[in-house]
Amino acid sequence: MSSSNTLLERRYAALGLMLIAPTVLVFCAVIIYPLVSAIYLSFFNIFTPTLEGEWVGLSNYTELLQTGQFWSALGNTLIWTIGTLSLQIIFGIAMALVLHQNIWFRSLARSLILFPYFISTVVAVLVWKWLFNDLYGIMNHLLISAGIIDFPMDFLGTMPNAMVSVILVGAWKYFPFVVIAVLARLQSIPDALYEAAKIDGAGPIARFFDVTLPQLREVLVVIILLRAIWDFKEFDLIFLLTGGGPINDTQTLPLLVYQEAFALNDMGRASAYAVVMMAIMLVFMIVYIRRTRSEGGS
Amino acid sequence: MAEVIFSEVKKSFGAFTAVHGLNLHITEGEFVSLLGPSGCGKTTTLRMLAGLEFPTSGDIQIGDRVVNDIPPGQRDIAMVFQSYALYPHMSVADNIAYPLKKRGVGKADRSIAVAKTAELLQLTELLKRKPRQLSGGQQQRVALGRALVRDPKVFLLDEPLSNLDAKLRGYMRVELVELHRRLGRTMVYVTHDQLEAMTMSDRIAVMEGGVLQQFAPPAEVYAAPANRFVASFIGTPGMTLMDGALSRQGGTWRFEAPGISMDVGALNDRAEPGGACLGVRPEHVLIGQGPVNGTIQVVEKTGHENIVIIGLEGGQRLTGRVPAPQSWSIGENVQLSLDAEQAHIFGPGPHGPRLNLPSNVATPDLKSAAN
Amino acid sequence: MAHLRKILFNLMAWSIVLAVAFPLFWMLVTSVKPQFELFRRPPTILPETWTFEHYWTLLADTNFLVYFRNSVILSSATTLLVVAVATLGAYSLVRFKYRGRESLAFLVLFTYLLPSVVLIIPLYLLLVQLGVSNTIFSLVIAYTTFALPYALWLLRSFMAGIPEDLESAALCDGATRMGAFRDIILPQLLPGIISTALFTFILSWNEYLYALVLVNSDSSRPLTTGVMNMLISSFNIEWSLLMAASVMMSVPLIIVFAFLQSYLTRGFGAGGVKG
Numbered sequence: 033m034s035s036s037n038t039l040l041e042r043r044y045a046a047l048g049l050m051l052i053a054p055t056v057l058v059f060c061a062v063i064i065y066p067l068v069s070a071i072y073l074s075f076f077n078i079f080t081p082t083l084e085g086e087w088v089g090l091s092n093y094t095e096l097l098q099t100g101q102f103w104s105a106l107g108n109t110l111i112w113t114i115g116t117l118s119l120q121i122i123f124g125i126a127m128a129l130v131l132h133q134n135i136w137f138r139s140l141a142r143s144l145i146l147f148p149y150f151i152s153t154v155v156a157v158l159v160w161k162w163l164f165n166d167l168y169g170i171m172n173h174l175l176i177s178a179g180i181i182d183f184p185m186d187f188l189g190t191m192p193n194a195m196v197s198v199i200l201v202g203a204w205k206y207f208p209f210v211v212i213a214v215l216a217r218l219q220s221i222p223d224a225l226y227e228a229a230k231i232d233g234a235g236p237i238a239r240f241f242d243v244t245l246p247q248l249r250e251v252l253v254v255i256i257l258l259r260a261i262w263d264f265k266e267f268d269l270i271f272l273l274t275g276g277g278p279i280n281d282t283q284t285l286p287l288l289v290y291q292e293a294f295a296l297n298d299m300g301r302a303s304a305y306a307v308v309m310m311a312i313m314l315v316f317m318i319v320y321i322r323r324t325r326s327e328g329g330s
Numbered sequence: 331m332a333e334v335i336f337s338e339v340k341k342s343f344g345a346f347t348a349v350h351g352l353n354l355h356i357t358e359g360e361f362v363s364l365l366g367p368s369g370c371g372k373t374t375t376l377r378m379l380a381g382l383e384f385p386t387s388g389d390i391q392i393g394d395r396v397v398n399d400i401p402p403g404q405r406d407i408a409m410v411f412q413s414y415a416l417y418p419h420m421s422v423a424d425n426i427a428y429p430l431k432k433r434g435v436g437k438a439d440r441s442i443a444v445a446k447t448a449e450l451l452q453l454t455e456l457l458k459r460k461p462r463q464l465s466g467g468q469q470q471r472v473a474l475g476r477a478l479v480r481d482p483k484v485f486l487l488d489e490p491l492s493n494l495d496a497k498l499r500g501y502m503r504v505e506l507v508e509l510h511r512r513l514g515r516t517m518v519y520v521t522h523d524q525l526e527a528m529t530m531s532d533r534i535a536v537m538e539g540g541v542l543q544q545f546a547p548p549a550e551v552y553a554a555p556a557n558r559f560v561a562s563f564i565g566t567p568g569m570t571l572m573d574g575a576l577s578r579q580g581g582t583w584r585f586e587a588p589g590i591s592m593d594v595g596a597l598n599d600r601a602e603p604g605g606a607c608l609g610v611r612p613e614h615v616l617i618g619q620g621p622v623n624g625t626i627q628v629v630e631k632t633g634h635e636n637i638v639i640i641g642l643e644g645g646q647r648l649t650g651r652v653p654a655p656q657s658w659s660i661g662e663n664v665q666l667s668l669d670a671e672q673a674h675i676f677g678p679g680p681h682g683p684r685l686n687l688p689s690n691v692a693t694p695d696l697k698s699a700a701n
Numbered sequence: 702m703a704h705l706r707k708i709l710f711n712l713m714a715w716s717i718v719l720a721v722a723f724p725l726f727w728m729l730v731t732s733v734k735p736q737f738e739l740f741r742r743p744p745t746i747l748p749e750t751w752t753f754e755h756y757w758t759l760l761a762d763t764n765f766l767v768y769f770r771n772s773v774i775l776s777s778a779t780t781l782l783v784v785a786v787a788t789l790g791a792y793s794l795v796r797f798k799y800r801g802r803e804s805l806a807f808l809v810l811f812t813y814l815l816p817s818v819v820l821i822i823p824l825y826l827l828l829v830q831l832g833v834s835n836t837i838f839s840l841v842i843a844y845t846t847f848a849l850p851y852a853l854w855l856l857r858s859f860m861a862g863i864p865e866d867l868e869s870a871a872l873c874d875g876a877t878r879m880g881a882f883r884d885i886i887l888p889q890l891l892p893g894i895i896s897t898a899l900f901t902f903i904l905s906w907n908e909y910l911y912a913l914v915l916v917n918s919d920s921s922r923p924l925t926t927g928v929m930n931m932l933i934s935s936f937n938i939e940w941s942l943l944m945a946a947s948v949m950m951s952v953p954l955i956i957v958f959a960f961l962q963s964y965l966t967r968g969f970g971a972g973g974v975k976g
Binding site for chain 3: 041044045047048049051052054055056058059062063065066067069070073083127130131133135136141143144145146147148150151152153154155156158159160161162163165167168170173177204212261264265267268271272286289290293294299302306307309310313317320321325
């Protein structure tokens with residue numbers, strides 16, 4: 033007997049397929065099918081309350097590219113993503129370096145830092161809205177008593193305050209991710225590298241730039257890609273803090289999709305926005321996927 | 331009835347072929363080593379025998395059954411892994427009992443068998459421990475115990491000693507040979523360590539690049555390597571190999587290389603005039619007098635003997651081995667001769683075949699000498 | 702000198718840590734202050750009068766308990782479903798060979814990064830057509846869209862960390878593939894499963910967008926949209942009450958942090974960054 037696949041091998045493959053079948057089924061039903069229909073829907077005009085629609089071809093897309101709202105939402109998304117991501121990275125690396133040192137009650141400090149990442153966005157937003165409260169919020173109180181401002185500030189209702197606030201809260205909520213990831217990598221840098229650098233006469237700053245940073249490079253690229261993807265698609269935080277306001281000045285693409293579909297009741301147009309948004313994200317996603325796979329997924 | 335037969339077994343992983351048309355007939359009760367450098371296909375061969383990899387083509391037979399379609403658990407084999415693969419969440423006793431449990435042996439019988447095996451391997455004290463609480467040597471014995479507990483037809487051992495320190499390794503070699511003698515079971519042993527293969531095996535299958543190079547008793551592999559690869563792979567320090575040319579002189583042959591020229595006697599009918607390779611084992615280099623001139627370059631003292639590296643006039647280096655009292659200083663000029671009776675001639679190329687006549691083979695029994 | 706520097710460094714480090722943790726501290730403090738104390742100028746850092754009245758109000762006079770129950774059911778159901786499916790799926794993806802396996806792994810990673818807003822419109826339409834919208838069940842379905850790829854990705858990497866030799870040894874010892882899975886792999890995977898379950902639970906517990914779109918009746922609303930509704934619908938915002946709700950909503954998380962934090966850190970290493 034010499035077939036290309038032995039009976040045993042085929043039996044194992046069949047078992048493997050059986051085990052993956054539930055996953056595939058769920059994937060097809062709740063991810064693949066909706067994904068395909070999102071693209072399909074984007075060629076229709078659908079009135080949300082009645083769910084009745086008509087074929088409009090590419091007109092959703094052509095209109096979308098001509099409206100200012102799409103472009104301003106795209107601009108807001110980029111400002112938000114770049115702003116919050118840079119803060120997350122800078123603050124995250126700094127915090128990781130601090131926590132890597134042997135400070136008092138290190139594990140407690142680590143838990144406290146980690147906590148904002150895991151709490152619900154709803155909780156984070158409620159707390160920050162209270163902190164930002166114009167009359168009784170502690171932020172205004174602190175800023176006034178420090179003499180930085182004379183009158184209570186409107187953190188979320190005016191520009192550019194609203195965008196800055198959103199970016200700051202985003203950085204606060206998501207920088208722990210960077211901390212943990214960088215910390216894990218820091219702990220795996222061999223001490224011998226630092227000792228060698230010390231022997232070669234490198235001071236603490238030179239050691240950071242010549243030893244630590246090059247060692248962090250790989251993991252930072254992955255973190256930046258992941259966080260860029262996640263920040264780009266962030267909905268909850270911005271929607272709950274400002275709702276996209278004042279006017280539409282903090283409206284990002286995910287908020288625009290939501291607004292079109294469930295406030296302006298045009299699901300076709302909303303789908304078109306979503307598809308375009310996904311297309312933009314695809315660039316980052318492909319880079320990330322390529323990276324993870326080349327690093328030896330299989 | 332536990333012979334193992336590979337017939338034209340081939341294994342490819344995509345475009346890469348790990349094993350090329352392997353034919354191997356291991357007889358009942360034999361201890362066979364699969365020996366070769368890493369990536370030579372020896373582990374793939376063993377894993378195919380175990381049923382953990384599947385041959386792309388060809389048949390594998392255990393006893394009188396072709397086992398290609400039989401899952402590992404029904405092949406009546408037991409395997410010891412290089413990593414030991416002890417189940418971390420089970421105690422030593424449960425680890426050893428697992429193969430019996432999977433075969434439906436009752437609880438009472440299981441504990442009797444486990445106790446017996448533990449006794450044999452001096453594990454009785456450790457039965458309640460978890461694998462991570464054991465030393466490397468103890469883990470190794472548990473892995474062995476798991477294989478021994480149910481008396482399989484064939485034992486498969488995948489570099490079982492490579493994670494032990496040198497001293498323990500030497501001890502376990504003797505133990506394994508002892509065990510094999512007592513059980514009389516077929517054992518297939520994968521290793522990259524020629525010392526293990528030479529000292530333990532009835533026969534060695536030398537593999538390289540997925541191709542079987544030679545399958546013979548250790549003494550024969552040493553004294554009559556089938557080709558240049560085997561010659562270079564077996565023996566420490568290695569055989570000196572010199573490229574040169576053969577020429578016919580009546581019924582005999584002459585080998586010439588820069589700095590060296592010698593009669594090598596009669597060769598087999600694969601010999602042709604032209605490029606060839608001369609191989610000389612260190613113990614067949616006779617230093618003192620002779621037709622060859624050289625300079626001592628390195629002397630390595632190992633205690634009971636000295637290894638000398640000698641530079642010849644043509645730039646060729648030669649390794650010799652002499653008993654300890656004899657030594658030379660570096661830079662000294664010496665005369666030497668090569669034992670033509672024991673010289674090996676190979677055809678050209680890295681796998682050039684052996685050209686000596688079979689009568690040239692001297693076969694001291696290395697295995698019993700090692701014991 | 703070195704001693705002084707160490708103390709200064711520690712003080713600096715801890716002031717940053719405390720600044721980061723301050724909003725959470727403020728949430729706790731506000732929740733136990735009586736309403737009138739909130740309007741004090743300057744604000745009191747620690748409450749002068751401690752009170753748990755807001756917690757009582759929350760439990761007795763609002764829908765909080767209903768939301769809480771819904772969230773527990775919703776998150777538990779999602780976690781159970783997703784972890785069960787993903788454990789089998791990850792075993793298949795890591796340890797079996799068949800055509801399309803590679804593309805499937807690719808698809809998992811792709812969906813792991815996919816934005817919810819792309820799927821939400823068709824999902825909404827689908828669930829309306831099936832007549833299950835406005836139920837906890839519809840949210841379970843919706844939550845699998847992000848939870849399943851996530852859990853698969855995590856478990857895949859935990860699975861890959863289990864030495865293949867263990868399974869091979871079990872097969873040689875006479876186990877079937879599924880026998881080896883049950884006897885050997887599952888016990889080894891347990892920490893990974895716990896870690897994945899915790900992450901999945903937290904993700905589901907915190908989800909907002911799907912809950913906002915798919916459910917608009919109080920009887921099946923989870924905590925996120927429920928508590929948010931308390932903010933929007935109340936005539937005059939009672940911050941103490943909202944902070945009490947926030948604290949209560951974070952209780953499961955606090956439990957995880959207190960007792961199971963090592964599993965969270967493990968999950969981080971396996972899924973988030975290493976890939």
